[in-house]
Amino acid sequence: MKIAICGKGGVGKSTIAVLLCEALLDKGFQVLAIDADPSPHLARLLGFAEAEKIVPIAEMKELLATRAEKDGPFYSLNPKVDDLPEKFMLKRDGLKLMVLGAVREAGGGCACPEQTVLRRLLSLLLLQSQEAVVVDMEAGVEHFGRATVSAIDAVLVVVQPYRGSIETAKQIARMAQDLKIPRIYFVGNLLATAEDESFLKEELGVSPLVSFPRDEEILQLERKGIPLKEAQGLAKTTAFKLAEELLKHLQDGT
Ligand SMILES: Nc1ncnc2c1ncn2[C@@H]1O[C@H](COP(=O)(O)OP(=O)(O)OP(=O)(O)O)[C@@H](O)[C@H]1O
Numbered sequence: 501m502k503i504a505i506c507g508k509g510g511v512g513k514s515t516i517a518v519l520l521c522e523a524l525l526d527k528g529f530q531v532l533a534i535d536a537d538p539s540p541h542l543a544r545l546l547g548f549a550e551a552e553k554i555v556p557i558a559e560m561k562e563l564l565a566t567r568a569e570k571d572g573p574f575y576s577l578n579p580k581v582d583d584l585p586e587k588f589m590l591k592r593d594g595l596k597l598m599v600l601g602a603v604r605e606a607g608g609g610c611a612c613p614e615q616t617v618l619r620r621l622l623s624l625l626l627l628q629s630q631e632a633v634v635v636d637m638e639a640g641v642e643h644f645g646r647a648t649v650s651a652i653d654a655v656l657v658v659v660q661p662y663r664g665s666i667e668t669a670k671q672i673a674r675m676a677q678d679l680k681i682p683r684i685y686f687v688g689n690l691l692a693t694a695e696d697e698s699f700l701k702e703e704l705g706v707s708p709l710v711s712f713p714r715d716e717e718i719l720q721l722e723r724k725g726i727p728l729k730e731a732q733g734l735a736k737t738t739a740f741k742l743a744e745e746l747l748k749h750l751q752d753g754t
């Protein structure tokens with residue numbers, strides 16, 4: 501399954517992406533995490549020490565060029581995760597991390613080429629049944645305009661119980677619908693009270709698939725620079741529930 505995690509800036513996309521990766525790993529999945537934020541943080545949150553060694557996917561352009569442009573290893577077949585060149589990833593047991601990359605300089609222009617490479621990678625990549633791709637998207641809606649996530653099985657829209665976050669979440673959900681993404685789910689984050697829960701449900705018009713509580717453990721791990729796989733509390737349990745809900749919906753075709 502291919503999952504993209506979206507939402508307004510700072511709502512908890514990277515945190516939930518990492519917790520979901522860890523939950524899927526615990527369930528025996530092979531996971532490819534893709535950090536599509538031009539200011540990447542997944543390596544740190546996943547506990548990879550040598551983030552600077554990774555070659556950004558943006559440099560995979562030639563490999564993913566269309567047949568008409570160039571002949572190469574990936575055009576006649578859909579690449580499997582194992583076919584992807586090692587230099588583009590960091591690895592630990594069951595987990596691979598790729599970054600979209602191209603850290604742009606101030607005033608350095610647009611991320612269009614990287615988005616095109618990511619779109620092609622997501623649509624060409626052929627997954628085995630126990631493999632998952634989790635993409636941590638850039639904040640906001642820009643990538644929807646470029647249809648970067650058009651080949652995704654499920655979009656998770658992370659949303660906190662305040663109006664700004666909810667408006668962006670609804671806009672993302674509409675754009676994902678326009679792209680005909682088969683499954684679009686809201687995921688609540690940083691809920692502290694029953695009122696938070698009812699406000700979110702009322703404003704969204706549906707219940708989130710799951711909601712993460714405000715979890716002091718997550719905050720402390722992040723502050724101390726400790727990878728989120730060390731989390732043992734409510735956030736971990738909720739991530740498990742999220743993984744189970746996703747698997748159930750994907751298996752049911754709902
Ligand atoms: N459920 C939670 N409980 C406590 N703290 C959280 C929770 N979710 C996220 N945070 C904290 O909120 C901050 C922002 O989270 P995160 O970096 O995951 O957001 P983001 O949506 O990826 O941000 P950006 O748009 O900048 O990429 C981090 O300090 C993170 O530790």
Ligand SMILES: [Mg+2]
Binds near residue numbers: 515
């Ligand atoms: Mg992030």
